[in-house]
Amino acid sequence: MNSTYNKIAAILAFIIGAMALFAGGKVLLGQDPGYYVINWLPVYNYTIGILTVFVTAVLIWGNHRLSSPAVILTFSSHALVMLILQTTYSDIVAPDSIRAMTLRLIVWVIILALLYFRSRKLWN
Numbered sequence: 001m002n003s004t005y006n007k008i009a010a011i012l013a014f015i016i017g018a019m020a021l022f023a024g025g026k027v028l029l030g031q032d033p034g035y036y037v038i039n040w041l042p043v044y045n046y047t048i049g050i051l052t053v054f055v056t057a058v059l060i061w062g063n064h065r066l067s068s069p070a071v072i073l074t075f076s077s078h079a080l081v082m083l084i085l086q087t088t089y090s091d092i093v094a095p096d097s098i099r100a101m102t103l104r105l106i107v108w109v110i111i112l113a114l115l116y117f118r119s120r121k122l123w124n
Contacts, residue, residue, distance in 0.1 A: 014057040082101045085101065
């Protein structure tokens with residue numbers, strides 16, 4: 001049963017990472033989203049997307065001992081970026097960016113919960 005939690009968490013991480021990779025990549029390739037883009041945000045999205053798809057999701061899938069630290073680091077990165085967007089850029093950040101970051105945070109909380117339940121064997 002514990003491996004089921006890993007697989008679900010890894011799939012969620014892969015999907016949310018691919019979404020960030022796709023969103024950041026489109027803007028970096030020159031596609032205009034139709035609103036003002038904070039210049040470093042697409043770079044962050046693309047970079048975190050690559051790291052999530054090719055590192056974090058793989059670590060989770062394999063139940064690697066570094067999977068939990070990778071998830072915590074990813075969630076913390078998103079939380080820090082959200083804090084920066086809400087404080088420093090609150091007057092110019094696009095609502096789409098806030099919604100996307102909120103979705104990411106929610107998904108990463110779910111992933112954290114799955115890893116927690118896996119480690120505590122609460123649902124066995």
